[in-house]
Amino acid sequence: MTVANLLVERIAAHLPRLPRPRLAHWRGLLLPVLLLALLEVAVRAGWIAAHQLPAPSQVGETLYYLAASGELWRHIGVSLARVAAGFVLGAGLALLVGAWVGLSRRAEAYLEPSFQALRAIPSLAWVPLLLLWLGIDETPKVVLIALGAFFPVYLALIAGIRNVDRKLVEVGRLHHLSAFAxxxxxxxxxxxxNLFTGLRGALSLSWMFLVAAELIAATRGLGYLLSDGRETSRPDLVIAAILLLAVLGKLSDSLLKYLEDRALHWRDSYTGEEG
Structure with a gap:
């Protein structure tokens, strides 16, 4: 081995290792692309009736025309605003109430039975009551989404607080920390x-509750597109709205997952085996 080779090896040993390219993100696209291709072939070959399940190319044309007219962006903007407002309201209240119940046995005794009963009520059961109380404007829609976002965060935060190692609390008391500290x-x-797990579940439920919320006399939004496609017998419009909900839900969850990774970068947890 030459002196030059030894020098190169020593320099390389002190250089930071570059991360290996992550293929998991691309692998996740394999199944959707394969299903779309098979569906396109099945519809073109006549194995599936186009009036029942349109070809992906037809759905793509519908999305293109909606985007070109500007109508698509108005629907997306309205739905995003509703989900954001309902998620922030519901998750914010859940943080306050969940912390209180998680820290106080007395608060748990008073509030937990009622909250568990409210959690069992289906989302659509709230619609007529919210219409009677709040009218047909934006308020009942945001409140309904907030109801969907509240309970996952509330339950996750209580579980997270109650699962904290007792030794950590004893160490804090030995250092004379106040209750707030x-x-x-x-x-x-x-x-x-636990809290981030609850937040991601709440965000997912917010998109689900959005569809129910936009059945409340809405004239804009992705839920309205679903309803309009059903009433006009346009399955391409229905499928387009469903795809948009899926994509927006995935993007928002990815953003929250990124924030989770940044906030919990100190964790040294098991991430699974490659293969």
């Missing part, structure tokens, strides 16, 4: 993994 420095940070 104990909560801020030990309990809430330790409950963050």
């Amino acid at each position: 104990l909560t801020r420095r030990i309990l809430l940070p330790a409950a963050l993994p």
Whole structure:
């Protein structure tokens, strides 16, 4: 081995290792692309009736015309605003109430039975009551989405606080931390993994509740597109709205997952085996 080779090896040993290209993101596209291709072939070959399930190319044309006319962006903007408002309202209240119940046995005794009963009520059962109370404007739609976002965050935060190692709490008390400092420095940070799981579940439910919310006398939004496609017998419009809900839900979940990775970068947890 030459001196030059030895020098190169020593320099390379001190250089930071570049991360290997992650193929998982591309692998996730394989199944959807394959299903779309098979569906296109099945519809073109006449194996599936086009009036029942349109070809992906027809759905793509529908999305193109909606985007070119500007109507698509108006629907997406309205739905995004409703989901954002309902998610922030529901998750924010869940953080406050969940922290209170998680830290206080007395609060749990008073509130937990009622919340568990409310959690069992289906989303559509709230619609007539919200119409009677709040009218047909934006308020009942946002409130309905907030109801969907509240309970996953509430339950996850309580579970996260109650699963904190008792030894950590005892260490905080040995250092004479106040109740507020104990909560801020030990309990809430330790409950963050559970909290982010609840937030992601709440965001997913917010998109589901959006469809129910936009049945409340809506004239804009992706739920309205679904209803309009059903009433006008246009399956391409229905499929287009469903695809948009799926894509927007995935993008918003990816954003929250990115925030989770940044906030919990200190974790050294098991991530699964490659293969």
